Each structure stands twice: as C-alpha cells, then as structure tokens.
Amino acid sequence: MPSLMEALEARRAEVLGQARQLREQISFDNAVSEAFNSVLKAEYVHRHRFASRSEARLKIATWTTDFYNTRGIQSMCDFVSPVDFEQQYWAQ
Template sequence: MSHDFVGATSGPNQVWLTDISEHPTREGKLYLCAVKDCYSNKIVGYSIDSRMKSGLAAAALRNAIALRSPEGTIVHSDRGSQFRSKKVVRLLKNNGLRGSMGRVGSSSDNAAMESFFSLLQKNVLDTRRWDSREELRLAIVSWIETKYNRRRRQRALGKLTPIEFEMIYAAADAA
C-alpha cells in the first residue's frame, strides 16, 4: 500500500516527508537531508554534511522540530539506515512524532521529496561544476531559503509560494 500523503493534510505539521540526496563536488560528496511539510510543500528543516550518517537525518529533524513545535506529526521516510537508526527513532519518540516508512522499492511513497530534489538538481546542482563542499552548501541553503520556500509559486498551492500558503491559511484559521 502506498502512502499518498500529499494533498491529504488539512493543516501544517500533520505529515512530513524526509529523504537524503547526494551531490558531487571536486572536493568530494555533499549530502542533504530535507524535511518537507505535505500541507504547504515547505522545507521545514534540513541538514547538510560531508557524511551520510544518522546524525544528518537527526539534525534535519531537530531543525524542523525547533522551528515548528509539532505534535503527533507523521514523519515519512524511505527505509534507509539513517532513518532506522536509534538516534532518529529516539528523537521522534521523545518529541511525540510518529515514524512511517515506505515499502522497499515503492517509489511513489516519496515522490514529493523526489520532485523537490529534482528541482534542486535543475536549479542549483546542474548550473555548474562545484569546486568545494562549502560553496555548494551555501548555494543549496540560499536556494531553499530564498527561492524555493519564498519565491517558487506552486500550482498545487493555487500559485502561491509555500510561505504565502501557510501565512494565508494560518490567518484564515485564526479568524
């Protein structure tokens, strides 16, 4: 059974998706773990490191938790060892979050995360060869913070950006 979470939420922090991507530089690989809220498609937490260890996933989730203060959120990932680690499982449990994992080989489960990574690939990674990890790290952070979350209008959000979508619907809920 596929978990089709996208569009199935009625508010923020109900379902988050998370995954890790790998990016080459002349200096070596750089890994990005991102956490995406299914409600607004906003990247709510991320971590970047030169090693793909459980600490990468834990740091991304810690950042999302610190920014969002979620309760009972489902955190959906693939079955990668980083997401099954004691560190990540404990972090979810200690913060009242529920882990959810896709079936092995089920690409539809994380299609929404793959679309984010595809946009990152097209808009940042494929634009040139990256000399250093630090140079690429800064480019990724800049793109997420200024372009993806704040400027990229999304058809699924009624042509709003993720930040506009959350602000408008938060105001409507408060009224």
C-alpha cells in the first residue's frame, strides 16, 4: 500500500504532467501516517457513533478537510495548519 507521501507525490506529478519519480521508502512517512491516525481516533472517531461504514467515511473525510487540514495546528508544520503550511511553502 503506498504511503501518504507517495500518494501525494503521484497526484502532484499527475497534475503537473510529470513522470512520477520512484524513491526509496522513508520510514518517516509511516510515522506521519501513524501520528495522524492517532489524532483522528482520539479527537474524532472515539467521540462519535456512526450508523454505517459509509457514514463514518463521509464524516471522517469531512472532519479531515474542514477541521484538521484548515484549523488543526500541527507541530511538524511549524505550528500552523497543513493548508497554511502548504501555502507558505509554495509562496517561497
């Protein structure tokens, strides 16, 4: 299963029309995914009940895009939200 970083790189290459570059696996990729999953479970999943898997998928995706990526402050992103971090990155 591809890591989040690999999926993001593949999508970026697709959007930019570039050939995807293969790279070695970096153990940090999995650490980031594990940290996100821990926050997701602690701050959202364990606090809600879902009627079905499809409802859970929809509500988790909504929480991720509406809260976590826009307002959630992340230490690995210099204590800004992922959206703000990405905007700062591309502005450089």
